Amino acid sequence: MNISLKSPQEIQKLKEAGQLAAEVLEIVSPFVKPGISTYELDEICFKHITENQNAIPGNIGYNGYEKTTCISVNQVICHGIPSKNKILKSGDIVNIDVTVLKDGWFGDTSKMFLVGKSKPHNEKLVKVTQECLYKAIEIIKPGKYFGDIGSVIQTHAEKNFYSVVEDYCGHGIGKVYHEDPQVLHFGRSGTGKEIKEGMCFTIEPMINQGSKYTKLLSDGWTVETKDGRNSAQWEHTIAVTASGCEVLTKRSEENF
Numbered sequence: 633m634n635i636s637l638k639s640p641q642e643i644q645k646l647k648e649a650g651q652l653a654a655e656v657l658e659i660v661s662p663f664v665k666p667g668i669s670t671y672e673l674d675e676i677c678f679k680h681i682t683e684n685q686n687a688i689p690g691n692i693g694y695n696g697y698e699k700t701t702c703i704s705v706n707q708v709i710c711h712g713i714p715s716k717n718k719i720l721k722s723g724d725i726v727n728i729d730v731t732v733l734k735d736g737w738f739g740d741t742s743k744m745f746l747v748g749k750s751k752p753h754n755e756k757l758v759k760v761t762q763e764c765l766y767k768a769i770e771i772i773k774p775g776k777y778f779g780d781i782g783s784v785i786q787t788h789a790e791k792n793f794y795s796v797v798e799d800y801c802g803h804g805i806g807k808v809y810h811e812d813p814q815v816l817h818f819g820r821s822g823t824g825k826e827i828k829e830g831m832c833f834t835i836e837p838m839i840n841q842g843s844k845y846t847k848l849l850s851d852g853w854t855v856e857t858k859d860g861r862n863s864a865q866w867e868h869t870i871a872v873t874a875s876g877c878e879v880l881t882k883r884s885e886e887n888f
């Protein structure tokens with residue numbers, strides 16, 4: 633378990649990939665409406681990456697995965713496979729997770745969408761999950777610990793009577809898609825490895841309305857909540873700086 637430290641030049645390359653991934657979420661956004669299939673949304677992302685960005689969809693070929701994005705609706709926690717049969721309807725909550733590979737570097741990010749007329753309980757889940765990510769980003773700086781990230785997320789989720797998924801985590805990222813460390817979204821402050829300048833990793837909390845337990849469907853990818861209640865996720869790729877961190881996958885709608 634060896635966490636690599638990236639140079640400013642390497643972080644710049646990672647940022648270029650991250651910015652392309654962020655752009656994909658921005659361009660697909662107006663299409664996330666009732667009646668569209670998750671297959672069509674995936675195609676829009678594929679075309680943008682390959683035709684406009686001259687980049688590579690980072691998920692294709694990863695452990696045999698065949699799509700550009702993971703699109704996870706309602707009780708699907710993560711790794712939903714885009715499908716012609718999955719048509720979005722009003723009231724759905726949807727996560728689109730995209731990874732772009734540019735010049736050998738990976739950028740990985742995801743966001744939630746509320747489809748059509750949203751329900752207050754879903755709006756709250758989506759908002760609190762985003763706050764979990766933002767609160768973690770706020771505390772990151774050299775000298776903090778990975779346990780601090782988990783603690784901030786778990787505390788905020790549980791304060792709102794939600795649970796944190798423990799079976800999947802964030803990860804180091806660079807020229808390798810998933811590298812050390814594993815970034816847990818739960819834990820105790822002051823525990824785990826120390827955070828250092830130059831570390832680059834994702835934070836991608838998955839927060840459930842009900843219990844934390846997951847089940848893997850027979851397609852080998854789709855992860856759902858065991859109790860069938862909804863789940864939300866937001867993901868950014870960040871680089872640790874001397875005084876804090878830089879969000880490499882920042883979208884223009886965000887202020888960090």
Ligand code: MF3
Pocket residue numbers: 691694695697701702711729730731740834836853867
């Ligand atoms: N993007 C996911 C993550 O945040 C991983 C997706 S792997 C895939 O780490 F193969 F399902 F695309």
Ligand code: CO
Pocket residue numbers: 740802803834836867
């Ligand atoms: Co990730």
Ligand code: CO
Pocket residue numbers: 729730731740741742836867
């Ligand atoms: Co991702």
